[in-house]
Amino acid sequence: MTSYIYPKFGYRRSQEQAEGVVKRHPIVVVGAGPIGLTAALDCAARGQPVVVLDDNDTVSIGSRAVCYAKRPLEIWDRLGCAAPMVERGVSWNVGKVFFQDELSYQFDLLPEADHQWPAMINLQQYHLEEMLVAKCRANPLIELRWKHRLVSLKQAADHATLAVETPDGIFTMEAQWVIACDGANSDVRKMVGAEFTGQFFQDRFLIADVAMKADFPTERWFWFDPPFHPGQSVLLHRQSDNIWRIDFQLGWDADPEEEKRPERVIPRIRAMLGEDTEFALEWVSIYQFACRRIDNFRQGRVLFAGDAAHQVSPFGARGANTGVQDIDNLAWKLAMVLRGEASEALLDSYHEERAYAADDNILNSTRATDFITPKTKPSRYFRDAVLELARHHGFARPLVNSGRLSTPTPYVTSALNTPDDGAMPGGIRPGTNAADAPIAMDGKPAWFLHCLGDGFTVVAFGEVSDKTEIAAGPFAAKLILVGRDIADPTGLLAQRYGASPGTTYLFRPDQYVAARWSGFDEAEITEALLRAAGHDIADRTELAA
Amino acid sequence: MMLNLSPNIADPDDFYAELINSQRDLDEEQALRMNARLILLLANHIGDRKVLTEAIGCARRGGS
Numbered sequence: 140m141t142s143y144i145y146p147k148f149g150y151r152r153s154q155e156q157a158e159g160v161v162k163r164h165p166i167v168v169v170g171a172g173p174i175g176l177t178a179a180l181d182c183a184a185r186g187q188p189v190v191v192l193d194d195n196d197t198v199s200i201g202s203r204a205v206c207y208a209k210r211p212l213e214i215w216d217r218l219g220c221a222a223p224m225v226e227r228g229v230s231w232n233v234g235k236v237f238f239q240d241e242l243s244y245q246f247d248l249l250p251e252a253d254h255q256w257p258a259m260i261n262l263q264q265y266h267l268e269e270m271l272v273a274k275c276r277a278n279p280l281i282e283l284r285w286k287h288r289l290v291s292l293k294q295a296a297d298h299a300t301l302a303v304e305t306p307d308g309i310f311t312m313e314a315q316w317v318i319a320c321d322g323a324n325s326d327v328r329k330m331v332g333a334e335f336t337g338q339f340f341q342d343r344f345l346i347a348d349v350a351m352k353a354d355f356p357t358e359r360w361f362w363f364d365p366p367f368h369p370g371q372s373v374l375l376h377r378q379s380d381n382i383w384r385i386d387f388q389l390g391w392d393a394d395p396e397e398e399k400r401p402e403r404v405i406p407r408i409r410a411m412l413g414e415d416t417e418f419a420l421e422w423v424s425i426y427q428f429a430c431r432r433i434d435n436f437r438q439g440r441v442l443f444a445g446d447a448a449h450q451v452s453p454f455g456a457r458g459a460n461t462g463v464q465d466i467d468n469l470a471w472k473l474a475m476v477l478r479g480e481a482s483e484a485l486l487d488s489y490h491e492e493r494a495y496a497a498d499d500n501i502l503n504s505t506r507a508t509d510f511i512t513p514k515t516k517p518s519r520y521f522r523d524a525v526l527e528l529a530r531h532h533g534f535a536r537p538l539v540n541s542g543r544l545s546t547p548t549p550y551v552t553s554a555l556n557t558p559d560d561g562a563m564p565g566g567i568r569p570g571t572n573a574a575d576a577p578i579a580m581d582g583k584p585a586w587f588l589h590c591l592g593d594g595f596t597v598v599a600f601g602e603v604s605d606k607t608e609i610a611a612g613p614f615a616a617k618l619i620l621v622g623r624d625i626a627d628p629t630g631l632l633a634q635r636y637g638a639s640p641g642t643t644y645l646f647r648p649d650q651y652v653a654a655r656w657s658g659f660d661e662a663e664i665t666e667a668l669l670r671a672a673g674h675d676i677a678d679r680t681e682l683a684a
Numbered sequence: 685m686m687l688n689l690s691p692n693i694a695d696p697d698d699f700y701a702e703l704i705n706s707q708r709d710l711d712e713e714q715a716l717r718m719n720a721r722l723i724l725l726l727a728n729h730i731g732d733r734k735v736l737t738e739a740i741g742c743a744r745r746g747g748s
Contacts, residue, residue: 517716524720534728 142350142421143265143380145197148272150286156303156310163298164190165477167314169289169327171195173204173264174445174462175320176271180218181470182318183280185648187477190312191275192303196285198268201422202348202384205261205376206456208545210572211463212256213650217592220274221256227270228262229377234359236541238526240366244536248544253631254575255586259456259544261378263348292317292330292441299440316473317441320462323429325447331438337431338505340452341391342512345398345425349383349408351418361541363511363526367410372511374541382421385411386453388512395425428452430501430508436490442469449497454507454542457500464547465493471594471648475672480614485673488555496548503543510540547572550651554675557645557654557667566637566655573650574635579626587632590619591650595668600633601640603659611668616645647671687738 155162166182168175171193179189207224215221235245248258275281290309291302298313319327328335360375362368371388378384387407389398397403404423412418432449436442445462469489475481513519528535549571550556556569567574576587590596595616597609602622608615621627621638636644645654645667654667669675693699707715727736742748 517720520717520720521724524717524724528721528724535724538724 143263145200145265146269146272148196148283148285150196150306151284152305152307153282153284153310155312156305156307159310161311161313163313163315164188165315166190166318166473167192167299167301167312167316168318168320170319170321170445170447171268171272171283171285172199172320172322172445173267173271173459174466175318176268176275177215177218177463178318178320178444178466178470179275179281179283180220180271180278181214181466182473183275183278184218185470185474186280187474188280188282190282190284190314192284192287192289192301194286194288198272199264201346201424202263202265202378202382204264204267204456204459205378205384206460206544207260207262207267208456208460209250209254209256209258210545210547211460212260213572213575213588214463214467216256216588217650218274220270223270224262224267225257225260227266227379228260229357229379230257230260231357231359231377232258233356234361234541236526236529236539237360237362237365238523238530239364241530243363243526244529244539253577253629255588256575261376261384263378263380263382264459266379289321289326289330292327294331294439294441297440315440315477318466318469318473319441319443319447320445321447323446323450325443327441328433328443328447331441333438333443334434335431336434337429337450337501339429339431340427340508340512343389343391343393343395343398343425343427344453345387345389345393345404345407345423347385347387347404347408347423348378348421349385349418350381350421351383351412351416352381353383353412353416353418355383363522363541365411368407372541373411389425393425399423399425428508430505432494432497432501436465436493437486442473442486442489444469444493448493449501451500451504452508453504454511455500455504455544456542457504457545460545461496461500464496467649468493472673475614480612481672481674488553488673492550492553492555495550495552499548500545507540507542511542555647555653555671555673557670559655561657563655563657564637566642567635567644567652569652569654571652573646573652576627576632576635577629578621578632579628580624585625587625588650590625591646592648593617594648595653595671596646597643597664598646599641599643599659600636600638601659603641603643604661609661609664609668611665611672612674614668614672616664616668645671685732685735687735687742689742 166189168178168191171191179191182189212221232248236243250258288304290304293300299317301312357377362373374386376384444465451457472485513522525535525538529539551570553570578587597616598619600621641658643656643659647653653671
């Protein structure tokens with residue numbers, strides 16, 4: 140059993156504070172949690188210098204977010220840091236749901252064969268943050284500033300002015316754009332006066348990190364009304380270093396201060412694990428949760444991401460996983476605006492697409508919460524009936540909801556999509572994230588997603604052109620031909636994309652499909668590229684003005 | 685398909701007696717729990733989402 144030693148990153152006085160000059164930065168990120176650090180890496184990957192402010196100087200205390208799904212791993216892989224996370228973390232596929240003392244139902248996330256990343260890993264948030272910090276430190280475009288607390292923010296037409304407090308006092312800096320990743324209690328959100336509304340749940344949960352050598356399999360175990368914690372639910376997850384994460388539902392009447400005391404926590408864990416299991420308590424916290432989101436993800440020059448923009452109940456691992464996808468959506472848009480390749484209107488599509496995803500996540504996590512914590516006696520009877528029937532009959536199993544695990548929300552209604560014109564059977568529809576597939580490049584095995592993500596990319600099946608690039612106004616897309624630049628030896632790429640000779644897909648820099656056609660037509664591609672970069676939205680805004 | 689609101693049970697008195705008799709020795713909570721199971725079993729058998737929505741609405745309106 141090991142106890143984690145929290146690193147101290149150390150405060151350094153910045154040159155601009157020392158010299159007393161007000162410097163304007165293109166991007167300032169507030170908050171060095173998983174979302175803020177990912178924001179820094181993604182903006183830097185797109186060529187933008189970033190300053191990150193954090194009021195602390197270490198990583199997250201306790202395991203907190205724990206579960207990371209395949210899509211965030213793909214995003215972190217694009218940023219060059221997924222492999223160590225998967226290596227350090229614990230991969231799992233099987234989830235078991237118990238009702239009272241019996242197994243009610245089990246599911247298998249069944250990782251699709253021929254994908255690079257697992258369906259889900261468990262990793263303590265502090266390990267993940269430490270890896271992201273190391274990656275940021277190695278990047279010359281990123282400056283991490285610890286013990287920098289934002290005390291005020293004022294907006295002008297083309298920048299924001301930030302007053303920042305450090306151990307050396309308060310100084311002023313300016314930012315063309317601010318990315319607020321300062322969590323559910325976001326100060327930035329209060330500073331800009333944004334609304335943050337939704338539903339609070341009348342329930343409290345005790346979460347504990349427990350060090351033990353246990354022979355539980357590496358599975359997600361969820362209990363409804365177990366004998367060791369009657370009337371409530373319990374969730375058990377394995378993490379790395381023999382640290383286990385246990386969440387106990389306590390109900391609304393529980394006293395949070397009282398319940399946090401080890402004298403209260405240890406008997407609860409002992410009742411669960413049995414008298415003979417040796418364990419040590421690493422961390423305990425009590426939380427209650429809410430499902431709510433900010434009215435607009437863009438507030439002038441400030442862009443909100445992660446819990447600062449939306450909060451969900453924890454069932455389904457939709458918190459950090461969604462936040463990482465906010466950044467995936469935002470970074471390329473911000474970089475294009477800063478390079479003058481797109482107008483600010485493109486940033487409004489960030490709100491449009493990610494608010495749509497946040498609402499989908501809130502819907503799913505609210506439904507799970509209603510199943511896990513029934514609000515009335517009749518709803519409890521229905522819940523228990525589902526669990527009883529699920530033991531014996533397949534039909535009831537899909538109704539069991541202990542959290543629907545995070546998957547990307549397709550942006551089906553996005554203004555950046557070019558809708559299919561003809562019949563495109565199967566494949567990946569516009570607004571959906573790209574599916575991975577094994578391919579070959581220079582005769583060596585590779586992954587398809589590695590071809591995407593630097594900028595816009597057009598992928599066509601067959602030798603349809605002799606170009607390597609397609610221009611669209613101030614920017615261009617890379618052209619990849621299957622058969623010329625990459626090969627599809629297993630046929631899985633063509634199968635996953637419903638492709639025949641001539642099939643052409645346009646991918647955005649965040650690896651989402653923007654448009655697709657059954658034949659290759661440069662004029663159509665250029666038009667779709669401009670639309671995907673928000674030029675349509677800009678035109679409409681100008682017309683309306 | 686629409687929610688069938690015309691008589692559809694061949695032997696109505698016998699069905700009704702079976703339903704009531706099945707709960708005769710249950711207390712109120714046990715009966716309510718059984719009702720929940722029965723609703724789920726029947727709902728799955730019907731399956732058609734439109735019909736289920738109509739039935740939920742009809743029941744909620746007091747049967748009208």
